[in-house]
Amino acid sequence: MTRPRPAVAVFGANDPRPGDEAYELARGVGRKLAELGRVVVNGGYGGTMEASARGAKEAGGATVGVTCGVWRSRANEFIDEAIVTSSLPERIGKLIELGTGGYVVLPGATGTLAEFAWVWELASKGLLGGPARPIVCMTDFWRPLVEMMVAQRPASADHIAFAAAPAELVSTFGGR
Numbered sequence: 001m002t003r004p005r006p007a008v009a010v011f012g013a014n015d016p017r018p019g020d021e022a023y024e025l026a027r028g029v030g031r032k033l034a035e036l037g038r039v040v041v042n043g044g045y046g047g048t049m050e051a052s053a054r055g056a057k058e059a060g061g062a063t064v065g066v067t068c069g070v071w072r073s074r075a076n077e078f079i080d081e082a083i084v085t086s087s088l089p090e091r092i093g094k095l096i097e098l099g100t101g102g103y104v105v106l107p108g109a110t111g112t113l114a115e116f117a118w119v120w121e122l123a124s125k126g127l128l129g130g131p132a133r134p135i136v137c138m139t140d141f142w143r144p145l146v147e148m149m150v151a152q153r154p155a156s157a158d159h160i161a162f163a164a165a166p167a168e169l170v171s172t173f174g175g176r
Contacts, residue, residue, distance in 0.1 A: 004039045006101025007039035007064065008173065011115040012048030013108035025138060026051035026106050026168035028060075033104070034061025036173050037123040041066065041098045043091070044075040044082055048106045054080035066094045092118055102173060103135040107141035116142065120149075137159045 010029060016022035030040045030052035040056035044065020053063040057078045061080040065079035068091040085091040096119050097102075101109035105116045120135060122128050137146065137160060150157040163169055 002054065005039050005062070007098050008033050008101045008104060009095045009119075009144040010048070010052040010104045010106065011108065011112050011119075012042070012052065012106030012110055014043075014047040014049065015109070016047045016051065018051075022048055023051045025166070027055035027057055029104055029106065029138060030055030030061070030063075031059045032166035032169050033173065034059035035042070038101055038172065038173060039064060041095060043067065043095065043111075044079050045071075045073055046076060048108070050076040050078060052104075052106075061086055065100060066091050069166055070076075070087065088114075089148050096122065096128075099133060100130075102136065103136065104169070105137045105142060107139060112161075113145075120156065120159060122148030124153070124156045132159075134161060135159055136163050136169065136172050138166075140164075170171045 009113060012026055026048035033040050034056040039062045040052050041064045042052050044067040056063050061078050064081045065075040066077050066083045068083050068088055069086050085094055085095060103119050123135060132172050146160055161172055
């Protein structure tokens with residue numbers, strides 16, 4: 001019996017376009033995760049979701065996009081498997097569930113914040129089940145928020161790591 005490859009859920013914004021710094025960072029994240037043998041899971045739409053899926057496909061990896069039926073948009077062209085949920089809470093839950101190998105949080109807005117906050121809360125409360133799933137914030141974008149939360153609950157820092165560049169994901173997600 002073949003074990004499925006671990007999947008890493010990538011959270012990020014819909015706004016960046018090809019050539020934007022945020023888009024290229026996400027593309028590099030997807031590429032690096034695929035090189036490490038991870039399936040890239042994301043929200044399936046444009047921006048950094050498209051970019052991380054594109055990077056994964058460029059490296060020969062597999063992708064899953066979790067979209068939401070409340071929007072009429074379709075998954076981007078780099079998604080191998082699209083899962084359509086019926087609500088935003090269901091979508092976030094499915095993204096978290098599928099992140100069996102961990103999570104990467106890119107710079108983003110309120111949607112990314114919701115995904116990040118929910119997975120961090122579940123990790124902090126020990127509700128993710130199974131082995132620990134790392135949560136890696138790319139760049140220092142989320143650092144002020146993390147520092148503010150850690151000041152309130154120091155133990156929550158145990159679940160968060162930071163990486164400045166995709167190459168640094170190797171230390172967290174290792175090899176195949």
